[in-house]
Amino acid sequence: MPGKNKYLLLLLVMLFFITGFWGNKNPDITKTDFIMWYDKPATDWMTEALPIGNGHIGGMVFGGVDQEHIQFNENSLWTGDEENTGAYQNFGDLYITFSDTSAGHATPIPSDYRRSLDIGNSLHHISYTLNGVHYEREYFCSYPDNVMVLRLTADKSSSLTATIELFDAHDSVAKVENNSITIRGILDNGLKYEASVLVLANGGPVSAIASKTQGNVGIKVQKATKITLLLTAATNYSNKRTSGWRGPDPDSIVSGTLATAAEKKYDELRTDHILDYTSLFNRVEIDLGKTKPNVVQMPTYKRIEASQETPDPQLEALLFQWGRYLLISSSRPGGLPANLQGLWNNSNTPPWRCDYHSNINVEMNYWLAEPDNLSECHLPFLNYINSMREIRKELTQEKYPGVRGWTVKTENNIFGGSSWRWNPPGSAWYAQHLWEHYAFTQDKKFLKNKAYPVLKEICQFWEDHLIERPDGILVTPDGWSPEHGPEEPGVTYDQEIVYDLFTNYIQAEDSLAIDTAYTNKVAQMRDKLLKPQIGKWGQLQEWSEDIDDPKDQHRHVSQLFALHPGRQISPLTTPKLAKAAKVSLVARGDYATGWSMAWKINFWSRLFDGNHAYELLHNFTSLVDGMGMPHRDGGGLYANMLCAHPPFQIDGNFGYTAGVTEMLLQSQTGEINLLPALPDAWETGSITGLCARGGFVVDIFWKNGKLSKAIITSKTGNDAIVRYGDQTVKIVMTSGQSKIVDGKMNIK
Ligand code: FUC
Numbered sequence: 001m002p003g004k005n006k007y008l009l010l011l012l013v014m015l016f017f018i019t020g021f022w023g024n025k026n027p028d029i030t031k032t033d034f035i036m037w038y039d040k041p042a043t044d045w046m047t048e049a050l051p052i053g054n055g056h057i058g059g060m061v062f063g064g065v066d067q068e069h070i071q072f073n074e075n076s077l078w079t080g081d082e083e084n085t086g087a088y089q090n091f092g093d094l095y096i097t098f099s100d101t102s103a104g105h106a107t108p109i110p111s112d113y114r115r116s117l118d119i120g121n122s123l124h125h126i127s128y129t130l131n132g133v134h135y136e137r138e139y140f141c142s143y144p145d146n147v148m149v150l151r152l153t154a155d156k157s158s159s160l161t162a163t164i165e166l167f168d169a170h171d172s173v174a175k176v177e178n179n180s181i182t183i184r185g186i187l188d189n190g191l192k193y194e195a196s197v198l199v200l201a202n203g204g205p206v207s208a209i210a211s212k213t214q215g216n217v218g219i220k221v222q223k224a225t226k227i228t229l230l231l232t233a234a235t236n237y238s239n240k241r242t243s244g245w246r247g248p249d250p251d252s253i254v255s256g257t258l259a260t261a262a263e264k265k266y267d268e269l270r271t272d273h274i275l276d277y278t279s280l281f282n283r284v285e286i287d288l289g290k291t292k293p294n295v296v297q298m299p300t301y302k303r304i305e306a307s308q309e310t311p312d313p314q315l316e317a318l319l320f321q322w323g324r325y326l327l328i329s330s331s332r333p334g335g336l337p338a339n340l341q342g343l344w345n346n347s348n349t350p351p352w353r354c355d356y357h358s359n360i361n362v363e364m365n366y367w368l369a370e371p372d373n374l375s376e377c378h379l380p381f382l383n384y385i386n387s388m389r390e391i392r393k394e395l396t397q398e399k400y401p402g403v404r405g406w407t408v409k410t411e412n413n414i415f416g417g418s419s420w421r422w423n424p425p426g427s428a429w430y431a432q433h434l435w436e437h438y439a440f441t442q443d444k445k446f447l448k449n450k451a452y453p454v455l456k457e458i459c460q461f462w463e464d465h466l467i468e469r470p471d472g473i474l475v476t477p478d479g480w481s482p483e484h485g486p487e488e489p490g491v492t493y494d495q496e497i498v499y500d501l502f503t504n505y506i507q508a509e510d511s512l513a514i515d516t517a518y519t520n521k522v523a524q525m526r527d528k529l530l531k532p533q534i535g536k537w538g539q540l541q542e543w544s545e546d547i548d549d550p551k552d553q554h555r556h557v558s559q560l561f562a563l564h565p566g567r568q569i570s571p572l573t574t575p576k577l578a579k580a581a582k583v584s585l586v587a588r589g590d591y592a593t594g595w596s597m598a599w600k601i602n603f604w605s606r607l608f609d610g611n612h613a614y615e616l617l618h619n620f621t622s623l624v625d626g627m628g629m630p631h632r633d634g635g636g637l638y639a640n641m642l643c644a645h646p647p648f649q650i651d652g653n654f655g656y657t658a659g660v661t662e663m664l665l666q667s668q669t670g671e672i673n674l675l676p677a678l679p680d681a682w683e684t685g686s687i688t689g690l691c692a693r694g695g696f697v698v699d700i701f702w703k704n705g706k707l708s709k710a711i712i713t714s715k716t717g718n719d720a721i722v723r724y725g726d727q728t729v730k731i732v733m734t735s736g737q738s739k740i741v742d743g744k745m746n747i748k
Contacts, residue, residue: 056143061126069093073344075339080414094167094229122329152227200228207219331369355412357411434451553588572669602655665687667696671722678702686700722741
């Protein structure tokens, strides 16, 4: 090829790369399926403010016109220590005051006011027109840069005049230096904390404002055209017990983070955030059917209300993705796990300490992580489990002298501290998450180094703690079926979780072949365990004695752990026990706290009853106000789609997403089970990018209530057993290969 053409071609290729590469630096955010919006500012934190977060820091946005208020958190700001559980703390409040907000001087809400959260790109927007000027605000919490970014603009230059203030939820006084406002303090447990906001303004002077009593406490921006605020926060917490749960001083973290972020242009910060967030969010797409356009256009709180009368499949899909948004925003590698409120908390004495409850709540927070293709977001909980082992062994020794391994109490903090009642099967339930991470990812290194050691030491705890009845049956001593009934041996919840632990250990051994002798020991113990029993009214007994009350509607349904999230009971493998589980579930009723209704969506899905699962989903999607009204037991959704226990408790949001997933795909019995609990309400639809145990990605499409196609991709080369109703097929696969299964289960 003559010289000149070669260079031309080279130029063209280079141009393609440059445009292509730089091209995707402006990610397409036009996809708007997943937007929540409101036609007025929030006045109530719990039921109306909207959460943004990056797994470390987060804020609840009110969106006021006269004054913006963002209450913010950093997820390691905790009182307490190894002895005292303490509580998760509020960090502080950022106020941006645009005009005089003194008593009785509130600007009316402009007609075109709109407050929205685009969960497809994790962008919060506010827009309105006032006195002929159109104002826009865009906020996001960037994980790559660990900053909350607030951008304020107006369509007329020099229209932005505002006072920015930062308030500490404890007692430090803000300090202004250059264009930053900083709060810094030490909690009573010696934990140091610091937060700082950097004010960048185009067009107008920026000056410090002094308060009479406390010196320079804020910053005033006058007549600017654009204002950008960068907020970050940190503590000197470390999840290393060896360092006394302490790490570097927060000052170096905060100033370093802000300095790095300030070097980036706003568009760069925004693009890197969107690319990072969508790299996780876009893995799963869902379509449960179309809602009438006039309903889709309604403000979200009105849609929730209307959905009780008329099904709104797009709202049900939005709520599914909302759970994924909340997990990506509250649980990222390097951070702490999502707590009872994810990471959003405006109180220093929050309900239940806003802690990590080990008898349903923290586990429910993570049921969606693996099947909904957010495996990385599971890591904070898996690392938390590993970081607690040494302290838990010491405290377990004190309680159960001579018993190896470890376990936990019900209430847990971030320093190994815990309180209230011991929850002996708690650590085995934690271990299920370590096993599940392997089951979905097939990451052998993780299994060998992170999961297996914990599985084994907790098997040893039970080897030493189980008692043998005269009939040779092994039972757990002094158990308590969460949070009601007698404390006695052989409680079903205990028995089933220990069974699950032994099963996971045996399967881990099958993959690793490290200690075959001990595996045989564990298998023998499993065989001798007291198994689930069917009682006089056909129920699955909650206790070893047949004492269940058919009128009992307690929120915990712990005797059904073996149905979900366990896999000891299934209509496919144990039809009698599954039938008994159904009897118990019917007796428990279809109303309860938010998390309990979410759990029931999962239970009915595991019983392959899609319509009953949908009924719970419907009850869960009831709009309740801050008083928990008008709903029996008060469970449901607030206007901001956060789950009402009541009060706000995030596990229900995560449990809902996991429940919808269980209706469409299950894989706990070693098969990829397509549409196991598809409700009549979702006639035609699709879900793509879900994960199944064994290292598979699964896309499912259905029409008129019937499977039309499924695409199975084997990430690690495992063969797949695929089930649809009563039919099963085996698909021989290689790593990375995809195979199509049609509605008649023919393989293509
Ligand atoms: C358990 C549940 C409560 C609440 C608390 C955080 O104690 O029984 O309902 O969810 O955790």
